[in-house]
Amino acid sequence: MTAAAARSRISLRRRRAADASRIPPRELLSVALQGIRTRKLRAFLSALGIAIGIGAMVAVVGVSASSQANLLALIDRLGPNLLTVSPGQTFSGDAAVLPTTAVGSILHMRSVQQASAVYQVSAANVLRTPYVPANETGGIGVDATDPELLAAVSAKLATGRFIDPANQRYPVVVLGAQAAATLQIFRVNARLQVFLGGTWFTVIGILEPVTLDSTLDSTAFIGLPVAARLFQTRPNPSEIYVQAGEGQVTQTAKLLPATADPQQPDGTQIGVPVDALKARAAAAGQFTTLLLGLGAVALLVGAIGIANIMVISVLERRVEIGLRRALGATRHHITLQFLTESALLAALGGIAGLVLGALATLANALGQNEPMVIPTYVLVAAPAAGLAIGVLSGLYPAAKAARLSPTEALRTV
Amino acid sequence: MSVSALRLREVTKRYPGGVEALRGVSVEIAAGERVAVVGPSGSGKTTMLTVLGTLERATAGHVEVAGQDVVAASDGGLAGLRAHKLGFVFQGFHLQDALTALDNVANGMLYTGAPARVRREAARTALERVGLAHRLAHRPARLSGGERQRVAIARAIAKRPVIVLADEPTGNLDSKSGHEVIALLHELAADGATLVLITHDQSIAETFPRRIVMSDGEIAGDERR
Numbered sequence: 205m206t207a208a209a210a211r212s213r214i215s216l217r218r219r220r221a222a223d224a225s226r227i228p229p230r231e232l233l234s235v236a237l238q239g240i241r242t243r244k245l246r247a248f249l250s251a252l253g254i255a256i257g258i259g260a261m262v263a264v265v266g267v268s269a270s271s272q273a274n275l276l277a278l279i280d281r282l283g284p285n286l287l288t289v290s291p292g293q294t295f296s297g298d299a300a301v302l303p304t305t306a307v308g309s310i311l312h313m314r315s316v317q318q319a320s321a322v323y324q325v326s327a328a329n330v331l332r333t334p335y336v337p338a339n340e341t342g343g344i345g346v347d348a349t350d351p352e353l354l355a356a357v358s359a360k361l362a363t364g365r366f367i368d369p370a371n372q373r374y375p376v377v378v379l380g381a382q383a384a385a386t387l388q389i390f391r392v393n394a395r396l397q398v399f400l401g402g403t404w405f406t407v408i409g410i411l412e413p414v415t416l417d418s419t420l421d422s423t424a425f426i427g428l429p430v431a432a433r434l435f436q437t438r439p440n441p442s443e444i445y446v447q448a449g450e451g452q453v454t455q456t457a458k459l460l461p462a463t464a465d466p467q468q469p470d471g472t473q474i475g476v477p478v479d480a481l482k483a484r485a486a487a488a489g490q491f492t493t494l495l496l497g498l499g500a501v502a503l504l505v506g507a508i509g510i511a512n513i514m515v516i517s518v519l520e521r522r523v524e525i526g527l528r529r530a531l532g533a534t535r536h537h538i539t540l541q542f543l544t545e546s547a548l549l550a551a552l553g554g555i556a557g558l559v560l561g562a563l564a565t566l567a568n569a570l571g572q573n574e575p576m577v578i579p580t581y582v583l584v585a586a587p588a589a590g591l592a593i594g595v596l597s598g599l600y601p602a603a604k605a606a607r608l609s610p611t612e613a614l615r616t617v
Numbered sequence: 618m619s620v621s622a623l624r625l626r627e628v629t630k631r632y633p634g635g636v637e638a639l640r641g642v643s644v645e646i647a648a649g650e651r652v653a654v655v656g657p658s659g660s661g662k663t664t665m666l667t668v669l670g671t672l673e674r675a676t677a678g679h680v681e682v683a684g685q686d687v688v689a690a691s692d693g694g695l696a697g698l699r700a701h702k703l704g705f706v707f708q709g710f711h712l713q714d715a716l717t718a719l720d721n722v723a724n725g726m727l728y729t730g731a732p733a734r735v736r737r738e739a740a741r742t743a744l745e746r747v748g749l750a751h752r753l754a755h756r757p758a759r760l761s762g763g764e765r766q767r768v769a770i771a772r773a774i775a776k777r778p779v780i781v782l783a784d785e786p787t788g789n790l791d792s793k794s795g796h797e798v799i800a801l802l803h804e805l806a807a808d809g810a811t812l813v814l815i816t817h818d819q820s821i822a823e824t825f826p827r828r829i830v831m832s833d834g835e836i837a838g839d840e841r842r
Contacts, residue, residue, distance in 0.1 A: 223697045223698070223701050223702075224693065224697045224700075224730070225693060225696035225697040225699070225700040225728045225729075225730075226700075226728065226729070226730030227727055227728050227730065228730065228732065231727060231733065235727070238715065238716075241715070242714075242715045523709075523711060524711075524713070526672075527707075527711045528727075528728075529672065529696070529699075530670065530672060530699060530703075530705045531699065531700065531705075531724070531725055531727060531728055532696050532697065532698075532699040532700020532701070532703075532727075532728035532729065533696060533700075533727075533728050534692055534693050534696040534728075535692050535696075536692075536693070537696075537728065609672075609673070610672045610673075611667045611672050611673055614663055614666070614667060614672070614705075614707060614784050615663075
């Protein structure tokens with residue numbers, strides 16, 4: 205090929221490029237926007253379907269994320285470092301017994317900040333009066349304990365006070381929240397007594413529900429000295445609550461069996477109550493499949509709505525399409541215009557849905573007194589889902605528009 | 618020898634259903650010529666214009682527009698030809714009601730790839746040339762029929778096309794504004810553009826140097842003054 209031929213070929217290509225039918229992407233966008241603007245009510249109604257669908261899904265995700273965040277915050281507040289030690293089974297299969305020295309030994313561990321035990325008072329039950337039949341215990345158990353229990357399980361008093369070194373020798377009782385409700389006791393005063401194991405005990409305090417271990421809620425607590433004196437309770441812990449240092453839960457759990465019972469470390473059971481809460485939080489984070497399904501149905505209906513509107517729109521706009529073709533639009537340009545229009549419409553619907561869903565999440569969070577959480581991916585996913593639905597539902601109408609004969613503008617007067 | 622702007626050789630157009638709108642039409646229109654196409658309804662005038670305007674492809678025969686063989690051209694190639702070389706004027710104006718006169722005219726160059734600033738500048742010039750410099754910001758609803766058609770003409774000529782094709786541009790106008798529109802088209806074509814115009818109106822046809830008479834899909838007469 206000669207240099208002159210090469211030059212002429214290049215110039216030919218250039219001329220072709222200059223003569224091509226082209227529209228800058230920005231102009232295409234403004235043409236699509238104009239198509240939406242000139243049919244406002246119709247655009248609003250078709251975007252509404254998408255908005256409702258996306259809104260429902262955002263709300264489902266937001267509400268479950270919020271309640272999960274709430275539980276996790278609760279775990280954090282309670283201190284995620286609680287461990288429990290309880291007697292398990294010995295090697296031969298008998299019920300194990302924790303040694304009386306267990307709490308003292310555990311408190312000597314460097315990684316332990318706090319430890320407290322409860323001791324089952326098996327012979328006793330709690331009744332409002334001696335005239336209540338003795339077997340109607342209402343499921344209330346009696347535990348002896350030490351003054352440190354409250355701190356060890358992050359429990360709070362609803363009213364009154366707890367067992368302390370001064371009163372633990374005397375017949376006084378503190379009721380768990382459920383136990384108090386069962387006994388119909390809501391306030392404490394000096395004259396209020398319950399009949400516990402055949403003796404009158406004065407109620408000095410009521411606990412709030414204990415999140416970390418709900419079995420404590422249906423328990424009545426008395427001091428260990430009075431339990432030993434009146435009911436011959438042995439100082440072998442039925443459960444020890446241990447607060448490990450920050451980040452030392454695993455290490456502490458490993459050392460606890462041998463520390464609590466050096467003779468029979470296999471006879472101890474170590475528990476991490478927070479694990480159960482974490483599992484609950486994880487469950488709360490799972491989206492309700494049914495609600496998500498409903499959102500998906502709403503989205504599908506919205507998509508069909510957009511497709512329907514676009515098909516009608518294409519038929520109505522035959523003249524406009526013909527005019528654009530006469531002005532030099534290619535079939536491809538017409539396809540793009542209608543696709544852009546439906547994608548924009550649905551993306552706007554997606555953004556509106558995001559706002560609707562966020563408002564629903566906020567309303568729920570305010571009602572439940574939870575923090576409001578919307579996962580960040582939702583901020584991108586909601587409009588993107590709208591966009592994708594718009595493109596999908598616009599495919600057929602756009603192809604139909606591109607296939608229309610460009611002579612319409614000439615045939616219509 | 619003058620260069621031909623439009624050339625049809627043995628062109629046939631058959632529509633689905635068997636109707637033959639064009640039957641072996643051969644015609645050559647030189648660059649810069651002004652031609653009126655006349656004939657009764659159904660004689661094939663509009664079909665000839667759509668074939669010349671590359672809006673429809675001929676069933677058989679050879680078509681050349683602005684020196685380009687359009688029979689073999691792709692959809693994109695034809696669209697490019699329309700975008701840069703052809704201007705259309707319709708009986709029904711086909712202006713967009715939501716846009717001002719200026720934007721309507723600027724949209725005439727939408728598919729040339731020119732940026733909005735350039736298109737608006739060309740639109741302003743075109744509207745001045747059709748005598749509507751004072752109507753730039755008006756929407757079509759506030760313009761008279763004659764003014765609307767002049768906006769449509771400005772849209773067709775803003776890109777300085779080689780060929781202007783007009784289908785009954787006076788069909789929706791009273792005779793006074795009709796004649797003004799025709800005078801304007803003559804004046805604009807004097808710059809060198811080729812003008813092909815369909816009309817029913819004998820008095821309008823007589824203002825053209827060349828008249829092609831169509832009948833039953835064939836050329837029944839080709840008169841020059």
